Amino acid sequence: MRRLRLLLGLLVLVLVTGGCDAVLEAGLPTSTDSTQADAATPGARKALRLLAALPAGARVSPSSLGYDRDAFGSAWADVDGNGCNQRDDVLLRDAVPGSTTVAVQGSCDHDVLAGTWVDPYTGRRLTFDDLKDPGQAQAIQIDHVVPLAEAWTSGAVDWSDERRRRYANDLGVLLASDGPTNAAKSDDDPAAWRPRQAYQCRYARQWVAVKSAWDLSVDDSERRALEEMLAAC
Template identity: 35%
Template sequence: MHHPQLTSRTRRLTALLTALVAALLLTLATAGQAGALPPDIPDEAEARAELAALTVAPDHSMAGYSRAEFPHWITVNGCTTRQTVLIRDGENVEVTPGTCTPVAGTWFSPYDDTTWTKPSQLDIDHVVPLAEAWRSGADEWTRDVRRQFANDLTTSQLIAVSAASNRSKGDQDPADWQPPAAGFHCVYAEMWIHVKHVYELTLEQDEFDALGEMLNSC
């Protein structure tokens, strides 16, 4: 006997199951990508609010700057900051037994959409470069604060990327350099803005404008 109510209920259950499966597949598809990114990245709305709260001002002098003013990579619980980021951002990372030294794995570099299998092919990028931080206000920090900034694993400041992309970036801000992978511009802007917001660093007008344009790609 045909039961219209049971048929309708079956359709609803089928639709619900289909939606749940789709959500699960989406979660699995994005899990690897999310795992390769640093923590504490704001969403677009939060990034826009943080950008609006930043102070636009001319760069400070580079007088007195040295990378030695930002001690890194420090060792915590037997692992250096570099090792920790490589382990965090990679997949199937193998380390030397009894150490934190990565010897194999797979790393996706979102700056240039490339994949690497040797730790030596990766750099750990300071999203806001040390020199950029210096001319944005870090020249007035204590050495301890600069050490924290250079080894910050709690914000979006550190990320494992290809050595080539990191070295092409140098100490340039988003007005002069953006990731070659245009699809990453939104996230990169969110990361950059958040770091400057957390550390109360300034930014120049062309940097402010470039970041706003990058958020438009979100």
């Protein structure tokens, strides 16, 4: 009973001193915030504040700024030094818990051979029994939530090669996704492409989190699309 009274007192204090935003940032559920958010993804209201603080940028094509995928380094470098490339790290992290089969390969203790994933963008369940088969490997891809070409036009064109390499392999930027869906998303921003409606809130929050963490700009149509998705959270 004493513990319950202390908890109620803390909740009252948060409401009095910080309002709804304080409840969101304390991790308590509200009607506008998903209780599924992880620590790296802000709640909807915080995401709106972060979005408002992002610098405005022009909507330009990556090719007009000389976009070059190679400027971000080779794919899935082991930037965290755990012995496994980032693809295996993401596949293991995003798989349905307990579904993966892994092997030791060189210095990597979780070379992912098989498993089941739920594509966040479509909700489709994906099961593979041999990820060494090229066809199966292509059917489960690692998506940059904010694509490399979009990052390029939003500020990465001016980064050092090392910073671009770190961005391309940042686990906070990456998601395991359905291959054809990832191909359809391509380099689009939220003004041009959106996932299924049930995932749009989380998608917008993660997009804003990435752009805020990496000091990237947003253009007007992108900002409006993000505001619309966040308002519906």
